[in-house]
Amino acid sequence: MARSEHHQSSVIGGLAGIARLLMMLVAGILAAHAQTYTVIHSFSGAEGAYPDAGLTMDKAGNFYGTASFGGTADMGTVFKLAHAGSGWTVLPLYSFANDGDGANPLAPVTIGPDGSLFGTTIGYYDDQGTLFNLRPLPTRPPTPLTPWTLKVLTTFTGQNGDQPVYGRLIFDSAGNLYGTTQFGGSYQFFGVVYEASPYGNGWQENVLYSFVLPTNGPLSGVVMDPAGNLFGTTGDGSAIFELSPSGSGWVGTILHTFGGRGDGFLAYGGLVRDTAGNLYGATSDGSPGNGGVVYELSPYGDSWTYQIIYRLVGSQGPFGELTLDAAGNLYGLAKGDGSYDAGLLFELTPSNGSWIFTDLHDFHTESFPYGNVTIDADGNLWGTASAGGAYGKGAIWEVTP
Numbered sequence: 001m002a003r004s005e006h007h008q009s010s011v012i013g014g015l016a017g018i019a020r021l022l023m024m025l026v027a028g029i030l031a032a033h034a035q036t037y038t039v040i041h042s043f044s045g046a047e048g049a050y051p052d053a054g055l056t057m058d059k060a061g062n063f064y065g066t067a068s069f070g071g072t073a074d075m076g077t078v079f080k081l082a083h084a085g086s087g088w089t090v091l092p093l094y095s096f097a098n099d100g101d102g103a104n105p106l107a108p109v110t111i112g113p114d115g116s117l118f119g120t121t122i123g124y125y126d127d128q129g130t131l132f133n134l135r136p137l138p139t140r141p142p143t144p145l146t147p148w149t150l151k152v153l154t155t156f157t158g159q160n161g162d163q164p165v166y167g168r169l170i171f172d173s174a175g176n177l178y179g180t181t182q183f184g185g186s187y188q189f190f191g192v193v194y195e196a197s198p199y200g201n202g203w204q205e206n207v208l209y210s211f212v213l214p215t216n217g218p219l220s221g222v223v224m225d226p227a228g229n230l231f232g233t234t235g236d237g238s239a240i241f242e243l244s245p246s247g248s249g250w251v252g253t254i255l256h257t258f259g260g261r262g263d264g265f266l267a268y269g270g271l272v273r274d275t276a277g278n279l280y281g282a283t284s285d286g287s288p289g290n291g292g293v294v295y296e297l298s299p300y301g302d303s304w305t306y307q308i309i310y311r312l313v314g315s316q317g318p319f320g321e322l323t324l325d326a327a328g329n330l331y332g333l334a335k336g337d338g339s340y341d342a343g344l345l346f347e348l349t350p351s352n353g354s355w356i357f358t359d360l361h362d363f364h365t366e367s368f369p370y371g372n373v374t375i376d377a378d379g380n381l382w383g384t385a386s387a388g389g390a391y392g393k394g395a396i397w398e399v400t401p
Contacts (some may be wrong), residue, residue, distance in 0.1 A: 013064075022087075034208065037361050040088050040382075041081065041396040042389035046071045047092040047190075048077040049393035051264060051384040053108040053166065054320055054371030055081070061376060063396075064093075064117060065384060070393065071095030073202075075103035078134055081136035081396060088394070093148045094134055098123060101150055102130035107221075108371065109134070110169040116154075118177060128156040129164050131179065131196060131205065135223035153196060153203040158184045160207055161192045165220030165235075166268060166319060166370070177203075180218040180232065185210030191217020192252075193230060193243055208250045209243050220270030220321060223279075231255075231279055233267035238283070240267070240306075256297060258307045260286055264293040264308065270321040271297075274328065280309075282318040282332055291337045292317015294330065294348060294355075309355045310348055315341045320372040330355075330400075333383060334368040338362035342355070342370045343385065345399060366395045 043049050050065025055063040071077040072095040080091045080220040082321035083206045098101045098103065102121030109119040116135035123129065131154040157160050162184030169179045177196040185192035190211040211217050211234065219235035222243075230243040230250075243250045252277045258264040265286030271279045279297040287293050291312030312318075314337025323331040330348040338344035344361030349356045363369060366385035374382040381399040391393035 010234045017390045033128050035360050036400045038192050038398045038400070039395050041364060041390065041397050042391055043067060043070065043090075043393040043395065044391045045393055047071075047090050047178070048079050049074075050385050050386050050399060051394045051396075052106045052370040054384060055374045055382050056109050056111060057376060057382075057397070058111055058115075063374065063382060064109050064111070065396075066107065066109060066119060066242065067394070068104050068106055068386075072281040075123070076105045076107060078119065078122065087215050093117075095147070095237050096121060097295075101152060102132060107166050108168050109213040110171070112177075113171065114173055116269060117148075119178045120167070120169070120179065122165060128184070130155050130157060130175075131164070131169075131203075133203075134275065144150075154205040156181060156184060159186075160205055161185065161194055167218065167270065170224060172224060178208075178224070178230065180221055182217040182219055182235065185217075187212050189217075191234070193218070193222060193232070204396075208368060209252050211252075219268045221270050222275045225273065225277065225371055227248075229272070231271050231347060233270060233281060235268055236266065238265050238286075240271070240281070241281070257303045258283060258286060261279045262286065262288060262311075264295060266292075268319045269332075272322050272324045272330075280322050280324065280330055280332075282312075282319040282322055284319055284335065287311040287313065287317070289313035290315055290317075291334060294318075294322070294332065310357055312337050312346075314338060314344065319370045323373040323375060325375055331360075331375070331381060333371065333373060335368055335370055338364075340364045340367075341369035342388075345369070345373070345381065345383070361399055366391070 011264030017322040046224045049070030055065045067077045075096040076093045103123035105121045109117040121130045133151045161181035163182045165182045167180045177239045193209045196205045216236045220232040222232040240256045242253045263313045264283035266284045269282050271281045282294045291314035293308045294310040317334045318332050334344040339362040347358040366388040368386045385395050
């Protein structure tokens with residue numbers, strides 16, 4: 001072969017190799033961003049409008065949620081997203097009317113030990129809120145659209161709490177229920193952590209702890225460790241706290257106070273706990289770009305170590321709690337971050353002592369996700385957007401790997 005032919009062949013072979021390398025790189029990039037985003041339902045108002053909370057999944061794979069407005073009185077609904085053949089349908093389970101039942105639910109519902117739903121509303125005449133239980137009729141309803149039966153377990157009046165906001169309720173192994181309010185309590189303005197327990201044919205609520213400055217009240221719920229200690233965050237006061245049972249009362253301890261710019265601020269979202277006892281959460285502000293931070297709080301002897309694992313960039317970070325999968329990956333929703341400042345779905349993957357950030361979806365047509373991410377049995381991600389959609393009143397979405 002002549003030198004020119006050999007040189008030409010080498011060049012072609014080299015170009016082919018580069019092309020193969022580029023194809024491999026592009027394939028890797030596409031594989032990393034191969035998620036499919038699908039709008040499952042756009043809220044029109046009758047079944048709900050402006051969902052501010054995430055979804056709760058039952059054992060059959062159906063989802064339940066709340067919308068802060070809409071329904072027959074435009075004061076909010078509880079809805080069910082149920083399988084319908086190869087698709088899904090949204091069934092309104094209850095429409096709030098502010099007629100002794102409350103109004104404007106902002107928090108997700110919790111499925112109780114008996115399969116019924118428990119939740120809170122922020123409004124009740126003078127906007128102090130309710131704690132409710134919602135269950136289907138004891139006999140087969142005439143139609144799937146027949147409303148469920150709601151029972152108010154507690155009406156918040158100030159001393160026993162005032163305005164439960166985004167907090168998810170939790171149960172302990174004995175069937176007691178725990179939640180928070182933003183205001184109220186012994187000091188009226190700084191919020192409470194409360195317990196509600198079955199009592200006779202009803203429920204009895206007891207305030208476990210009343211907050212006082214400089215912490216302010218919690219906007220999110222609490223998590224419990226195996227020893228029965230409760231952990232949560234305060235809102236504008238931006239602190240992480242622990243409540244420990246002690247004799248006939250509870251002792252409150254501040255585990256970390258957020259330092260503001262660069263350290264996190266406005267801890268609207270709650271905490272998630274892993275099997276090693278580490279706590280993870282996010283703030284809606286406090287990063288250099290106002291996008292909030294994701295943090296880890298780890299037990300260290302008799303104290304705790306706080307570290308930021310990622311700083312988000314955008315106009316507003318997460319309002320809801322993070323979601324932890326079985327592999328230790330974290331998922332979250334930033335309300336105002338992303339390419340359009342309309343929301344961001346992200347994943348954080350642990351890797352050799354650090355975390356790898358993946359942008360799973362930038363919200364645009366559907367916007368401003370306040371709540372949490374829910375993971376189904378197939379690893380698909382589900383959630384809500386509080387605005388946008390076909391009717392401008394929010395949507396339910398799914399992201400598949």
